[in-house]
Amino acid sequence: xxxxxxxxxxxxxxxxxxxxxxxxxxxxxxxxxxxxxxxxxxxxxxxxxxxxxxxxxxxxxxxxxxxxxxxxxxxxxxxxxxxxxxxxxxxxxxxxxxxxxxxxxxxxxxxxxxxxxxxxxxxxxxxxxxxxxxxxxxxxxxxxxxxxxxxxxxxxxxxxxxxxxxxxxxxxxxxxxxxxxxxxxxxxxxxxxxxxxxxxxxxxxxxxxxxxxxxxxxxxxxxxxxxxxxxxxxxxxxxxxxxxxxxxxxxxxxxxxxxxxxxxxxxxxxxxxxxxxxxxxxxxxxxxxxxxxxxxxxxxxxxxxxxxxxxxxxxxxxxxxxxxxxxxxxxxxxxxxxxxxxxxxxxxxxxxxxxxxxxxxxxxxxx
Amino acid sequence: xxxxxxxxxxxxxxxxxxxxxxxxxxxxxxxxxxxxxxxxxxxxxxxxxxxxxxxxxxxxxxxxxxxxxxxxxxxxxxxxxxxxxxxxxxxxxxxxxxxxxxxxxxxxxxxxxxxxxxxxxxxxxxxxxxxxxxxxxxxxxxxxxxxxxxxxxxxxxxxxxxxxxxxxxxxxxxxxxxxxxxxxxxxxxxxxxxxxxxxxxxxxxxxxxxxxxxxxxxxxxxxxxxxxxxxxxxxxxxxxxxxxxxxxxxxxxxxxxxxxxxxxxxxxxxxxxxxxxxxxxxxxxxxxxxxxxxxxxxxxxxxxxxxxxxxxxxxxxxxxxxxxxxxxxxxxxxxxxxxxxxxxxxxxxxxxxxxxxxxxxxxxxxxxxxxxxxxxxxxxxxxxxxxxxxxxxxxxxxxxxxxxxxxxxxxxxxxxxxxxxxxxxxxxxxxxx
Numbered sequence: 001x002x003x004x005x006x007x008x009x010x011x012x013x014x015x016x017x018x019x020x021x022x023x024x025x026x027x028x029x030x031x032x033x034x035x036x037x038x039x040x041x042x043x044x045x046x047x048x049x050x051x052x053x054x055x056x057x058x059x060x061x062x063x064x065x066x067x068x069x070x071x072x073x074x075x076x077x078x079x080x081x082x083x084x085x086x087x088x089x090x091x092x093x094x095x096x097x098x099x100x101x102x103x104x105x106x107x108x109x110x111x112x113x114x115x116x117x118x119x120x121x122x123x124x125x126x127x128x129x130x131x132x133x134x135x136x137x138x139x140x141x142x143x144x145x146x147x148x149x150x151x152x153x154x155x156x157x158x159x160x161x162x163x164x165x166x167x168x169x170x171x172x173x174x175x176x177x178x179x180x181x182x183x184x185x186x187x188x189x190x191x192x193x194x195x196x197x198x199x200x201x202x203x204x205x206x207x208x209x210x211x212x213x214x215x216x217x218x219x220x221x222x223x224x225x226x227x228x229x230x231x232x233x234x235x236x237x238x239x240x241x242x243x244x245x246x247x248x249x250x251x252x253x254x255x256x257x258x259x260x261x262x263x264x265x266x267x268x269x270x271x272x273x274x275x276x277x278x279x280x281x282x283x284x285x286x287x288x289x290x291x292x293x294x295x296x297x298x299x300x301x302x303x304x305x306x307x308x309x310x311x312x313x314x315x316x317x318x319x320x321x322x323x324x325x326x327x328x329x330x331x332x333x334x335x336x337x338x339x340x341x342x343x344x345x346x347x348x349x350x351x352x353x354x355x356x357x358x359x360x361x362x363x364x365x366x367x
Numbered sequence: 368x369x370x371x372x373x374x375x376x377x378x379x380x381x382x383x384x385x386x387x388x389x390x391x392x393x394x395x396x397x398x399x400x401x402x403x404x405x406x407x408x409x410x411x412x413x414x415x416x417x418x419x420x421x422x423x424x425x426x427x428x429x430x431x432x433x434x435x436x437x438x439x440x441x442x443x444x445x446x447x448x449x450x451x452x453x454x455x456x457x458x459x460x461x462x463x464x465x466x467x468x469x470x471x472x473x474x475x476x477x478x479x480x481x482x483x484x485x486x487x488x489x490x491x492x493x494x495x496x497x498x499x500x501x502x503x504x505x506x507x508x509x510x511x512x513x514x515x516x517x518x519x520x521x522x523x524x525x526x527x528x529x530x531x532x533x534x535x536x537x538x539x540x541x542x543x544x545x546x547x548x549x550x551x552x553x554x555x556x557x558x559x560x561x562x563x564x565x566x567x568x569x570x571x572x573x574x575x576x577x578x579x580x581x582x583x584x585x586x587x588x589x590x591x592x593x594x595x596x597x598x599x600x601x602x603x604x605x606x607x608x609x610x611x612x613x614x615x616x617x618x619x620x621x622x623x624x625x626x627x628x629x630x631x632x633x634x635x636x637x638x639x640x641x642x643x644x645x646x647x648x649x650x651x652x653x654x655x656x657x658x659x660x661x662x663x664x665x666x667x668x669x670x671x672x673x674x675x676x677x678x679x680x681x682x683x684x685x686x687x688x689x690x691x692x693x694x695x696x697x698x699x700x701x702x703x704x705x706x707x708x709x710x711x712x713x714x715x716x717x718x719x720x721x722x723x724x725x726x727x728x729x730x731x732x733x734x735x736x737x738x739x740x741x742x743x744x745x746x747x748x749x750x751x752x753x754x755x756x757x758x759x760x761x762x763x764x765x766x767x768x769x770x771x772x773x774x775x776x777x778x779x780x781x782x783x784x785x786x787x788x789x790x791x792x793x794x795x796x797x798x799x800x
Contacts, residue, residue: 020484020560022453046474048558052541055558057481063450064485067401083474086425086505090444097443098401098451118473120553121508148441157391160652163441165434168427178507183434185424187399187441 007351008301008337009248009308011039011075011215012323014316017055022064028316029065032072035324036338038349039073039104040065041197041310046079046110047118059091059105066099073346075104075197075215080137081130082110082119086180088137089144096189101345104195104215107134107208127204136175138196138212143171145193146357147183169359191347192354200233201252201283210236210247214352217252217310221276221284226251227305248350251306252283256314257290257322274299283312290326297327298336375742375777376621376749376791377769378462379411380420382757384428384439386657387627389647389755396757398439401451406758408452411459414765415779417790418460418491418568419452420590420751421445425469426502428689430656431665435689437653439757446478453486460787462491462570467520468498469506472527472551479567480532480559488563488786493570493590496521501688518577520550525569525585527551529796535561565796568787574602582620583609587793590751591624594726599624599746621748621791626726628752630763634729641728644755645719654715660687661696661703671715675707735771742777 014028025042032040044058058076066074074095078088088105096103109130110116116124152167171182198209201219209216210233218233220226234244253276274296276284286293300306313319331337347354381404382388389395397403408419424442428435445463452461461482465475475492483490496517527546534544534557545554571578571586574593582589583606593599599622607617629644631637649657651671659666662676663684669676680696707717727734741747754760772778779790788795 018560020562022485022487026454045558048541048556051556053558054535054541054560056484057478057559059447060450060478060481060485063447064454066451067405067454082471084469084506084508087444087470091447094443094447097399098404098448100401114555118553118555119471120551121471153441155390160650161436162390162439163434163436165436168434168440179504180506181426181504183427185427185441186443 006304006307008297008331009038009250009350010035010297010328010331010337011041011073011250011308011310012037012320013041013043013310013312014320015041015043015055015312016316017049017053020054020056022061025061025065026068028320029069029072031320031324033069035328036332036341037072037324037328038308039075039102039195039346041075041106042077043106044077044079044108045115046082047112047115059095062103063095063098066095066102069099069102071102071341071344071349073102073104073195073349074099075106075195075346077106077108079108079110080134081125082115082121085137085140085178086144089141089184090186092141092194093145093184093186093189096191096194097186101190101347103189103191104197104346106197106199107138107212108199109134127202131205131208133175133177135208135212136173136177138208140171140173140175140178140180142193142196142212143173143358144180144182144184145189146359147171148188149357149360149363150188150192153187166363167360188357191345192357193347195346195350195352199252200229206233206236209233211240211242213247214350215248215250217250217283218306219252219283221278223300223303223305226300227303230306248307248352250308250310251300252310252312253296254279254283254285254312254314255293255319255323256285256287257293257319257326258287258315283310285314290322291330293323293327294330294334297331298334301336372776373743374779375738375772376623377411377414377416377778378418378420378460378623378749378751379407379414379416379761380625380751380753381407381422382439382754382760383422384424384442386438386648386653387753387755388439388757389644390439390757391647391650392756394756394759396759398757399441399443401448403758404443404448404452405455407754407761408456408459410758410761410765412456414761414769415782416459417749418462418489418787419449419456420462420493421448421464423464423466423495425466425497426505426689428687429501430659430687435656437650437656446482449490450482450485453482453489458489458782458785458790460489460491460568460790461486462493462568464493464495464572467494467496467524468517469502469508472524472546473531473553473555473557475524476528476531476557477559479528480562483562483564483567484559488788490562490564491568491570491588491787493572494521494525494586495572499689516550518581522581522585523548523550527553529566531557532561532566533796535559537561537565564786564788568791568793579606580609582606583615584613586620587791588621588623591622591747593746594624594626596741596744596746599741600744603745603747618792619794621793623749623751624726624747625751625753627755628727628734628764629725630729630731630734630767632730634733637729637733641725644725645722648755649715649719649722651715654718657718658714660690661699663687663696669714672713675704675714675717731767731771735768735775738768738772739775739777
């Protein structure tokens with residue numbers, strides 16, 4: 001077996017359409033944290049997820065979860081089409097503050113006419129246009145996070161000054177779709193930049209993902225396909241002047257562990273292929289036992305096709321429990337996945353350094 | 368129940384970004400770390416308060432073209448902090464200030480309903496409006512509301528949010544909504560099931576005639592600035608009288624002034640501490656800046672320990688941005704000059720004197736008595752306490768005054784319900800057909 005080229009990263013969705021009670025989410029988050037996963041996600045849409053159905057605001061759910069957990073990363077979906085970029089920046093920065101450095105956000109757009117009518121300010125637009133705008137939102141959000149230098153707060157009683165205002169910066173962002181003056185209201189978040197994720201499951205998202213994302217999920221049913229897509233995303237990232245390793249690429253997989261093998265002893269042989277079922281409109285489905293899923297993850301990661309997996313448990317309580325206590329336990333036993341969190345911040349789990357404020361660097365360079 | 372036993376409602380205001388908050392005190396802690404919010408919220412819940420209150424910022428204040436640097440600067444986004452506080456408290460109401468000008472009804476109604484669910488029915492929304500282009504520069508919608516449009520937009524905003532909250536039946540059925548109005552024309556389905564309170568509690572801050580009328584028609588609580596008994600009684604009578612026009616009972620709208628307080632072991636001790644705090648609140652730099660906000664011109668050449676300027680204010684000045692300018696500058700300047708001359712006060716001393724004293728100063732027993740009397744005299748239904756220290760500014764009040772209010776029979780000894788509406792004795796909104 002080849003040695004994996006990088007750290008394995010694992011994340012899990014704890015979605016709960018129609019679940020309105022905080023303990024539901026807290027229980028799943030703690031389970032995922034017992035499995036030392038990099039982060040959990042909660043999905044969101046601007047409008048209802050379907051006719052007659054409802055869900056809570058995803059960032060609100062993970063803010064509620066934050067004090068009830070200690071290490072795991074928290075990545076809600078936040079939509080950019082109908083929301084003010086300034087509000088997005090403030091809310092994600094605040095999630096980073098209340099979680100002490102564990103926040104991220106998954107950028108998403110709202111392309112339907114039904115969603116446009118909930119706001120009544122603009123008509124629906126093509127996905128390509130909305131993703132270009134989402135890129136601008138991600139850009140200005142990060143500028144606002146940088147708009148306070150880390151040491152802007154000085155509390156200098158002698159001069160009566162609470163901040164050094166030379167270390168607060170207007171962002172003066174002028175995009176094709178909006179402008180924002182700045183600076184942020186929220187001081188620079190603990191991670192500097194909370195983590196930016198994009199579900200790059202549709203090529204329409206790739207430009208924005210390659211340019212702005214730290215984490216991307218891709219959609220592939222074979223490791224060969226996954227490797228090709230990762231190469232393409234990395235190539236585009238390099239074209240934007242980024243390091244190819246700046247992107248952490250996770251394969252999105254839905255997992256149904258209901259009827260699979262009961263114990264690791266019944267696992268299939270290491271080299272037997274584990275097939276993913278292509279499901280239109282969602283991530284490919286793995287159906288089987290926890291050990292078989294561990295084989296799949298080991299195989300893809302060992303072949304260096306992806307940096308890890310974002311799994312969506314089909315029946316969250318059941319499948320996440322089997323994933324953590326079965327699949328993750330096996331991967332840990334084999335030395336392929338961490339058994340504790342060496343760092344406190346989500347960026348630590350992902351091996352990302354804490355970026356300096358671009359304005360601090362500019363000011364430094366101008367001296 | 369006799370008038371002496373009129374029940375008091377209490378709220379804790381997290382210290383704000385103005386000079387009421389003393390950051391130079393060695394006990395002052397972070398205005399942004401979650402620990403600070405948790406400390407004050409837990410203190411308020413230990414004291415069985417009705418709710419915890421957060422203000423909002425959408426643009427950093429400026430003075431003379433530069434970011435204001437003398438007070439606390441920067442704060443987190445309110446609703447996100449409150450969702451996190453819901454994890455570390457069980458009964459305390461959680462109130463967020465959110466601007467109706469720079470948000471849209473669907474999105475905000477959804478965020479507030481989510482907070483109400485995740486907190487088990489403890490959400491409140493302090494509706495504020497803004498019209499300034501200065502703040503609008505941070506938003507794609509810009510800032511261009513006429514002053515007169517501010518309340519019509521806010522009123523339609525609240526009414527629309529209520530339509531959205533009512534679009535789900537209590538048994539979990541979603542029905543389509545359609546709203547057509549001057550400010551919003553929207554339709555579709557609301558994405559969040561009816562929350563435990565039905566509608567989060569609505570707070571309104573603002574003392575103008577339009578503000579009072581808006582509150583009488585649509586709010587559950589008014590956050591006022593009337594901290595004196597006489598002004599409080601007049602305001603209270605005026606607002607409660609307006610309720611009948613909307614078919615509402617007087618107890619359906621609670622009047623809660625924002626107040627400050629200083630406790631001491633003796634009356635003299637309390638007065639001495641209060642004077643020290645007022646001095647801390649007005650540094651020499653803050654004294655000059657306060658004066659510049661009125662005069663509207665650069666006064667950096669003046670000595671804060673010297674006399675007031677003899678030049679007249681510029682009434683049309685744009686020197687200060689992002690802050691409400693109170694009153695006619697020429698009249699305020701004349702009043703301050705008279706004060707300075709009469710008592711022989713320097714600039715700094717004049718600013719301290721003109722700022723006024725804390726609302727309640729005294730021993731715990733005296734403050735408990737004054738508060739009881741204030742409410743018994745129909746000058747308020749309770750108080751929003753604004754501490755000057757983050758985050759320990761209400762520790763003493765909760766430890767020393769709350770037990771005395773309980774002994775007097777004017778404050779609860781346990782939470783009797785689980786929701787903020789329960790604490791406030793507010794009715795649950797009926798479902799609209």
